[in-house]
Structures are given as C-alpha cells and as structure tokens.
Amino acid sequence: MNPEVVKDFDVGPLLDANSPTRRFYEELAEKLLSLERVRSVVVTAVEHGVGRTSVCLGLAAALAGMGHRAAVVDCNLRRPHLHRVLGEPNFVGLTSGLETGRALENYGREILPGLLAVPTGPVPSDPASYLGSERLVEAVRGLEEGRRAILLDSPVADRVVASRALSEGFDGILLVVHGVRTSKSIARETTDNLLEAGTNLLGVVLNGCARG
Amino acid sequence: MLVVGLTVALVLGVVAVSLFQEPVYTAEAVVYVSLQEDPGTTFDPQSFFSNVVGAVTGGGLMREVMKKAGWKAGVEGFRQRLDVKPVISQGGESSLEVRFSGSSAGQAARSANSYAYLFVERVGKLGQNRLAGGTLNADARVERRAVPPVRKSSPRILLRTAVALFSGLLLGMGGALFLESRARGWRGVRDAEMTLKVPVLGAIPEYDAAGEEV
Numbered sequence A: 001m002n003p004e005v006v007k008d009f010d011v012g013p014l015l016d017a018n019s020p021t022r023r024f025y026e027e028l029a030e031k032l033l034s035l036e037r038v039r040s041v042v043v044t045a046v047e048h049g050v051g052r053t054s055v056c057l058g059l060a061a062a063l064a065g066m067g068h069r070a071a072v073v074d075c076n077l078r079r080p081h082l083h084r085v086l087g088e089p090n091f092v093g094l095t096s097g098l099e100t101g102r103a104l105e106n107y108g109r110e111i112l113p114g115l116l117a118v119p120t121g122p123v124p125s126d127p128a129s130y131l132g133s134e135r136l137v138e139a140v141r142g143l144e145e146g147r148r149a150i151l152l153d154s155p156v157a158d159r160v161v162a163s164r165a166l167s168e169g170f171d172g173i174l175l176v177v178h179g180v181r182t183s184k185s186i187a188r189e190t191t192d193n194l195l196e197a198g199t200n201l202l203g204v205v206l207n208g209c210a211r212g
Numbered sequence B: 001m002l003v004v005g006l007t008v009a010l011v012l013g014v015v016a017v018s019l020f021q022e023p024v025y026t027a028e029a030v031v032y033v034s035l036q037e038d039p040g041t042t043f044d045p046q047s048f049f050s051n052v053v054g055a056v057t058g059g060g061l062m063r064e065v066m067k068k069a070g071w072k073a074g075v076e077g078f079r080q081r082l083d084v085k086p087v088i089s090q091g092g093e094s095s096l097e098v099r100f101s102g103s104s105a106g107q108a109a110r111s112a113n114s115y116a117y118l119f120v121e122r123v124g125k126l127g128q129n130r131l132a133g134g135t136l137n138a139d140a141r142v143e144r145r146a147v148p149p150v151r152k153s154s155p156r157i158l159l160r161t162a163v164a165l166f167s168g169l170l171l172g173m174g175g176a177l178f179l180e181s182r183a184r185g186w187r188g189v190r191d192a193e194m195t196l197k198v199p200v201l202g203a204i205p206e207y208d209a210a211g212e213e214v
Helices: A022-034 A052-065 A082-086 A094-100 A127-131 A134-144 A157-162 A164-168 A184-196 B002-020 B045-057 B061-069 B075-081 B105-128 B157-182 B189-196
Strands: A040-045 A070-074 A109-112 A115-118 A149-153 A172-178 A201-209 B025-037 B082-088 B094-102 B136-144 B200-205
Touching (some): A022 A052, A022 B200, A040 A052, A040 A134, A040 A164, A052 A070, A052 A109, A052 A149, A052 A172, A052 A201, A052 B200, A070 A082, A082 A115, A094 A127, A094 A134, A134 A149, A134 A164, A157 A164, A157 A184, A184 A201, A201 B189, B061 B105, B075 B082, B075 B094, B082 B105, B094 B105, B189 B200
Parallel strands (some): A040 A172, A070 A115
Antiparallel strands (some): B025 B136, B082 B094
16 A cells, blocks of 8 residues: 555555454454355445445455455446555556456455455446456456455446346345435335345445444 | 324314314204195195295394394304204105304304294294195294203314324324435444344444545
C-alpha cells in the first residue's frame, strides 16, 4: 500500500491486525469458514456506497491474519474501486487475465502476507460481456488453489442477478447492507430478488452499524 | 409507542368533542291512518296515502306545530330536527312515524306529539269532505304518544370511544408498519434477521474512516 496515494479513504483499520474493527471481521470470517464448500463468494450490496470493498478487504485481511490465504478480486467493471482504495494504479487486473487467459495471480499483488488483491484492470467498453462470461468463473476459480477464500468485490445486487456468471458461477453470495443508510424496504426487496433468482444467498453483513 | 399514542389521542379527542356537544334526545309518536274505499272501486293505497299526507302537511302545518310545541328557534331548525316517515305495512296498514330530536327530553316529546295530534286533526277535517269524488275516505288516530326519552340519543360517548379505540389501534399499527418499512437504520442483528429473513453473518461497526465508504 502506498500511503501517499490514498487520499479519500483510510484503508488502515481494515488491514491492521490491531484495529478495533478486526475482531468483528474475524467473527465474520469464522462464520464464513464454517460454511461447507464455500470458497468463492460474490460480495454484493443493495446499493452503492454501503461498504462492499471495505467488507471484502476487512474480511480477507481477517482470514489472512487467521492463517487462511485469501484473495479479493474487483469485479466492478463499471466503477472500479479496489485500486483506488489501495492507492494503486489499475493498468492490469481481472480484464487482463480474461483477455490473455493467464492466471489472475499475475495481475494482482499481495497487500498482506496471504492476501492477494486483483484490481479490475483496464475498463472494457462492454463490461456485461466480461461479467457474463464463463471465462470469469474459470479465472476466479483458478485462484482457489492454495487459498481458502476468494472474495469477488461485485457490482450491486441487481447487476449480479443479471449476470449468470456472478449469480450462479460461484459458491454463494454475501449481501452488504448499511446499518444506517440502507432502507429496510429496499434491503428486503433485494434479498427477495436474490432468493427468487435462485442464488445461494449465504447471508447479510450489516456494515457501519452503530457501536454498542 | 406510536400505536398507544395515536389511540390515546383519538380517544381523548372523541371524548372531549362528545362532552362539549349539545345532547340530543329523540322522541317518537306513531299515527295510525285508516284509508277507506267504497265497494266496487279500485285504488292504490300507497299513492292515496301519499296524497293524504301531502294534503295534510301543507297549509302552514309546521307553524301550527311549532306554536303548539312552544318552539321559537325558527322553522328551518325545527324542520331539521323533525323526521316524518310514512309507512305502509305488508298488510296494507298505513301509519306515520313522527320523530323529533330536541335538546331536552320534554321538548322532543312535546314536538313529536304536537305534530302527531295536529296531523290527526287535519286528517279528520279532510275526511269531512270525501275524497276522490266521494269514493274514498281517510281517518287517523294517535296510536302511540311520544314520551320523554330517558336516555339521550346522541352523543353516544361509549360507542364513539369504542370506535376511536379501534380506529386508533388500526391507524397506529398501520402507521407503525409503514414507518418501519421506510426506516433507515437497523436496531441490530436480530432486527436485520427478522426483516430480511436471512442470516446475518456479521455486524461491522462504523469506524472513523477519513472518507467515503466504498
């Protein structure tokens, strides 16, 4: 992480093992680890700005801190964010791997020991064709070797439902709901839509909820 | 809280309005009207009864009734409180139900009886000249005098309170459900699980990030 480039977001508490939020991410990690046959998880949200990338990084860092190798792959091809949060360029990433067919390890960087971060790479003119392709599933599944969890930092839930690869190609979906900003009716509608679409909705993460 | 608050407010409002409302007492008199026909003639009792009532109630009957009942507040107010209903039973018997709603029990009974007796008196005068060319005749008598009612007919505080209680509960619950569905902010994991019907795997508290959450 290059601290000079991070200007609008403090990623420190998410990656720092001594952060006050770490234990909450560890509890989440333990619950995720307890789920059988769940390795690649699509992390989506009801709406933008509720903390998908934060949850992905915090959870992956907790997993890595617990000794489980993990990876975060930014699938937000319309609004790439992971590289910004990490203060890194976005010259190569997921789309590079999809185009060349090479393993995604080649296009990411270990930001912590055991934690690989793969940004989107150059944004394509037709993101839907990338997100709907079987190559996406194969490329991400390729990261599972030697890793306990792959977290896909994905678009909002309605786009996940629209993408067959994201909704059906992985082991489950984790829905991020903001504890203050997300309205209950919209959250309920989203969970209903995900379940009606036949996705394996593993559960919800209540992010940014009040302390205490 | 909302349910209780709304219910209490509605009940108190209704009770307050009812207490300040003028009490209303309703008294009823019944006049029996006998319609007679000469043998060999055919007539329609309903239209004949209507004709009798129409003939009797015109010609300043209302003013006479008001005078007899001691009413001084104007003819329009008297009309509004008077309810006269002609009734023809299935057996062909005709009667007139006279109801009056007054601010006192005595006034209500006095007014209803004044109307009933003046109606009978006028039918009697009408009967002296045989109707419809002499083939039809009508007679009337007060079958039941109005008596001063013991209870007021309005406002019915108990009934209104019950309705307000029920409405308050219904409105309160509806409002609470509506607000709950629009609410932002969750009371915790249990609240989220109850609302979303899916397990909550984690609850991450907000931290002092310098910028936006992504």
